[in-house]
Amino acid sequence: MKFNTQDAVFNLEYNAERSHLIIPEYGRHLQKLIDLATAIEDREERNKAAKYIIDVMGTLNPHLRDVPDFQHKLWDQLFIMSDFQLDVDSPYPIPSREVLNQKPERLAYPQNFPKYRFYGNNIKYMIDVANKWEEGELKNALIIVIANHMKKCYLSWNKDTVEDAIIFNHLYELSGGKIDLTKSEEELSTSYDLIKVNKKQSNKTQFGSNGKTIVKKGKSTKNNNKQNTRK
Template sequence: MDKNYNFERKKLMLPEYGRHIHQMVDYLSTIHDRDLRNRQARAVIDVMGNLNPTLRDTADFKHKLWDHLFIMSDFKLDVDSPYPIPSAKILYPKPDKMEYPRHRIGRKHYGKHIERMLAVLKDAAESAERTQTACNIARYMRAKSFEYNQEYPNNEVILKDLRAMSDNRIDIDENTLNNIKNDYKQNHTNNRARKNFSAGGHSNGKSNNHQNKQGGKRRMGKQTYK
């Protein structure tokens, strides 16, 4: 007895339609009379629609059936379709080739974003904000260097790299970096103190109001008792 296993048969393009529908589509390609082939193709479309009666009310139901017909024929069926005939390129589009970045990073441990920020900052006019931003970048460079080398470099190395990466147009000294760092810490401390003070005052206000309400209730209770 001959055994006919599915893995030995032709691969189904759309398994949800079954092998019999695929055999019908294959038979269409063998019909030489074009008029007969068109009539038989419409008959196959009707059979395919009967397999999914719940989808008949959808707007593009017929369009999908015709597309599936051409897919099952591997886009080789020559019939007159009421819709645009799809192609393999449209169904399986080839993605556009992505260009690999060719820009070489001078100092990889800082990353490309540092280079981009310095490229913008070096053209900015001299101001306190520019100095503040440069110091923030310097501290970020120090953190990135630690991630890469597992050790913190001294400020002299960071500031030297900062000047080199900005074409010597951003030049800050160590005193400026330390002063701005200390000002940042002091402002951060003051902000926390103000928040804590505001939270404490608000809490005390609630506590006093609660105590006043409790005292008023006790006084009212005593008067009622008398």
């Protein structure tokens, strides 16, 4: 049989002429299969075709078989890919176009615009909680924790040392005058204790330029081991 090149070129399909893929991850062949199942007139045969398509979709996503409600997701995608034209008996509620196109509500983003932004919003929340507590040792301990954390936040913004009086004044202002440590004799943690970082020793401090281990804190070294071996 002679091959007609003109007919082959005439029957070629270009992406610009093809229908839109609703869920491109499943590919063109599965989309065509769903279109054929939608066109079946017999309802029983249409239900069989839908179950077969669900099996094929599950085979394409084997990593999702253990995910809860995996079958429910596949049936929803089947109706979505059919443009909600497929009329079959689904074991799950059939989604609607209105629910799919429904826009989510806008999330309210907290914009408090605090005066001292380097403290953050969480400090203000903690201060508000401390204001609601009854007077006692537990509340006093919480206030000291808040003040130390404020000092740590201040030092992360300003690397210089900060006096406790500044933190106490800020705490008094942020608490609305309910927490007053300006006249107390409380002392916060030192700036060194709040900002110190455990740094790892570099190779230059552990080893000399010749690659030999440096003697430090009485630990045995390569040089000492060599001397012991000679003895």
